[in-house]
Amino acid sequence: xxxxxxxxxxxxxxxxxxxxxxxxxxxxxFSGRGYNIxxxxxxxxxxxxxxxxxxxxxxxxxxxxxxxKAQLDRLVPVHRVSDLSTDGPxxxxxxxxxxxxxxxxxxxxxxxxxxAFRARVVDATTxxxxxxxxxxxxxxxAFLDLMRPLGLAEVSRTGVAAIAxxxxxx
Amino acid sequence: MSQTHAAPQETVQPEMQAGAxxxxxxxxxxxxxxxFGYPGGAVLPIYDAIFQQNAIxxxxxxxxxxxxxxxxxxxxxxxRVGCVLVTSGPGATxxxxxxxxxxxxxxxxxxxxxxxxxxxxxxxxxQEADTTGITRPATKHNYLVKRSEDLARVVHxxxxxxxxxxxxxxxxxxxxxxxxxxxxxxxxATTEHRSYRPVTAPDAGQIAKAVAALKSARRPMIxxxxxxxxSGQAASDAxxxxxxxxxxxxxxxxxxxxxxxxxxxxxxxxxxxxxTYEANLAMHGCDVMLNIGARFDDRVTGRLNAFSPNSRKIHxxxxxxxxxxxxxxxxxxxxxxxxxxxxxxxxxxxxxxxVDTASLAxxxxxxxxxxxxxxxxxxxxxxxxxxxxxxxxxxxxxxxTRESGRETFISTEVGQHQMxxxxxxxxxxxxxxxxxxxxxxxxYGLPAAMGVQVAHPDALCIDIAGEASILMNIxxxxxxxxxRLPVKVFILNNQYMxxxxxxQELLHGSRYxxxxxxxxxxxxxxxxxxxxxxxxxxxxxxxxDVIREMIASDRPVIADICVDQKENCFPMxxxxxxxxxxxxxxxxxxxxxxxxxxxxxxx
Numbered sequence: 001x002x003x004x005x006x007x008x009x010x011x012x013x014x015x016x017x018x019x020x021x022x023x024x025x026x027x028x029x030f031s032g033r034g035y036n037i038x039x040x041x042x043x044x045x046x047x048x049x050x051x052x053x054x055x056x057x058x059x060x061x062x063x064x065x066x067x068x069k070a071q072l073d074r075l076v077p078v079h080r081v082s083d084l085s086t087d088g089p090x091x092x093x094x095x096x097x098x099x100x101x102x103x104x105x106x107x108x109x110x111x112x113x114x115x116a117f118r119a120r121v122v123d124a125t126t127x128x129x130x131x132x133x134x135x136x137x138x139x140x141x142a143f144l145d146l147m148r149p150l151g152l153a154e155v156s157r158t159g160v161a162a163i164a165x166x167x168x169x170x
Numbered sequence: 171m172s173q174t175h176a177a178p179q180e181t182v183q184p185e186m187q188a189g190a191x192x193x194x195x196x197x198x199x200x201x202x203x204x205x206f207g208y209p210g211g212a213v214l215p216i217y218d219a220i221f222q223q224n225a226i227x228x229x230x231x232x233x234x235x236x237x238x239x240x241x242x243x244x245x246x247x248x249x250r251v252g253c254v255l256v257t258s259g260p261g262a263t264x265x266x267x268x269x270x271x272x273x274x275x276x277x278x279x280x281x282x283x284x285x286x287x288x289x290x291x292x293x294x295x296x297q298e299a300d301t302t303g304i305t306r307p308a309t310k311h312n313y314l315v316k317r318s319e320d321l322a323r324v325v326h327x328x329x330x331x332x333x334x335x336x337x338x339x340x341x342x343x344x345x346x347x348x349x350x351x352x353x354x355x356x357x358x359a360t361t362e363h364r365s366y367r368p369v370t371a372p373d374a375g376q377i378a379k380a381v382a383a384l385k386s387a388r389r390p391m392i393x394x395x396x397x398x399x400x401s402g403q404a405a406s407d408a409x410x411x412x413x414x415x416x417x418x419x420x421x422x423x424x425x426x427x428x429x430x431x432x433x434x435x436x437x438x439x440x441x442x443x444x445x446t447y448e449a450n451l452a453m454h455g456c457d458v459m460l461n462i463g464a465r466f467d468d469r470v471t472g473r474l475n476a477f478s479p480n481s482r483k484i485h486x487x488x489x490x491x492x493x494x495x496x497x498x499x500x501x502x503x504x505x506x507x508x509x510x511x512x513x514x515x516x517x518x519x520x521x522x523x524x525v526d527t528a529s530l531a532x533x534x535x536x537x538x539x540x541x542x543x544x545x546x547x548x549x550x551x552x553x554x555x556x557x558x559x560x561x562x563x564x565x566x567x568x569x570x571t572r573e574s575g576r577e578t579f580i581s582t583e584v585g586q587h588q589m590x591x592x593x594x595x596x597x598x599x600x601x602x603x604x605x606x607x608x609x610x611x612x613x614y615g616l617p618a619a620m621g622v623q624v625a626h627p628d629a630l631c632i633d634i635a636g637e638a639s640i641l642m643n644i645x646x647x648x649x650x651x652x653x654r655l656p657v658k659v660f661i662l663n664n665q666y667m668x669x670x671x672x673x674q675e676l677l678h679g680s681r682y683x684x685x686x687x688x689x690x691x692x693x694x695x696x697x698x699x700x701x702x703x704x705x706x707x708x709x710x711x712x713x714x715d716v717i718r719e720m721i722a723s724d725r726p727v728i729a730d731i732c733v734d735q736k737e738n739c740f741p742m743x744x745x746x747x748x749x750x751x752x753x754x755x756x757x758x759x760x761x762x763x764x765x766x767x768x769x770x771x772x773x
Contacts, residue, residue, distance in 0.1 A: 017365050020314065021302060032307050063494055070491035076311040076331055076366045 102151030210257020212284025238268020243621030274608025310338030335368025396425030397463015405508030583639030613642025
């Protein structure tokens, strides 16, 4: 069989038992086997805080992404693994806090663009804004590109949280 | 009958015992009979509990690495979970090589490690190490018990994880206060594990597809590995049935030897880097390949883009991540090897298509021409004083042990002697061959043979060794003496790290950098100093007598067999070469392809 060498991005959600060391296990698997992590988020998602959901954005050939799924799935505390980017339509969002320093015309322009992008002002001084913005990764990237010449000083991003559309659950 | 008064609800308080006692009780419930271990401060409460009971036997090793290898030998020869007990810090770190060895070769082990008390964890306390951190990539799973109420559950779960699905090593890190404090005992859960539920039954649709592909084959090939051995005797029995029914040729990996009787005419020998000419060329030339419980290891495939280029591939593996990892396959089947072979057997008769027997006969003709080359041929001079060829030493060992009629287990260290053992010792049963296949751990064989001997006190347990490897765990001779374990160490002594020397000769212009072992010990005196028997053969006329004396002895023996220093292990597929680019031995004029630069970078 011919090997497909096209690289693709994948958003993988992993439902795990919330036990000590689970994040180290997942991250260690990626570093130990030489897979990329483009972004990673983790938080408990159940009432008793017994389970956590880890969302990982990674990239590789289809064979590597299948391999990542299989490797994650055989970790003992892993309940379920889903490659949201191939299992059907999904929503992926991340949040960023963006600090822009500046005065005068640039400051006005930054605020105007923030409104256009539906970024919220969550802190302001006479020399700075902090915008809160939620959206798909490429939307955040586009906004940050615009802010760069306008005094972008600091960014804090959450990484991607993702979920399948419709009635499907992980 | 109506009841007016419900019986008063009694809340059953679980019985409380010291943690160490709860631990031993859980081990007993899991069927542990032997622990290989070494004491230290953090595990003293466990040793105190061991002292006060007789159900579990403790074998005191001389190094923690050897404890794990011994447990591996025990596990591989019995099919049960091997159990290890070591102390915190250096005890745990010394065990790591053994754990990775068990991980790579899928051997079920539960390793109990001591830990400093919970309130000292993270304080750089004496003999503290981050054992769960260090062993995370060295184990299938690991646990740190931080609450007494978790202790019994964790022990039961560890055994379940170690033996289920693709087996592997599991570490339980036990802080000293957990071992001392009272803990409740709970029996093993009868419910399914929360998250770990490996698939073992094959998908019927995939089995049907596999059978259809196999029946359409004109040049079929069956390639099986350690998965068949791990699955148990029933899997080997089913495999023999299936191979005979189909009439197809079969090869085994290093880990899979013994699953199919090696003297059978359908068996083409081991495949891979030092596999036979016929097995490798049949893999290269086949049109349908059935892989059962093997993982397309780089030692088997050679150069990936030239590996069996024209075959449709079926891969049965209990571990989904082994499928499509190196080699893309058309028909994946996630299942236990034994259950999958049974399913293939059942489906074979239901599929109306017939095997193309004319093509199969032609394929066998082709294979016979390859076999006729006799790739394992070597020349042994039989004159008095003649130097011993290592291949001949193994062949005689095989013949003489077979004549003896005794149940024989063979372990090896790592290097040339290991490959010669795989090539010239003929295995006909599973679980009688223990070698470090994945990790390639020098020093594996002696402690592994020790573990086998503990499980099979009356069997003949032989470690085929090299003089370099044996020195890596030679201290275990002392353990053999203490427990009167009559393990035989059969050293093919060429005074070189033979496989290193071979690669230096073939790939590095014969620059023998650091591969000659100056100042070797006198192995005869060494054996004697460890209360064993030392024997030596320096010429071919002495060989048989030494082997006979060795196997007749009821004590541990080191037989120092001085062999041809210049001998290389052939056939050989150089790194980065394809199966059809094999180097053959001097008997065949060393037909050799060029080694590529890419190949030089591979190990």
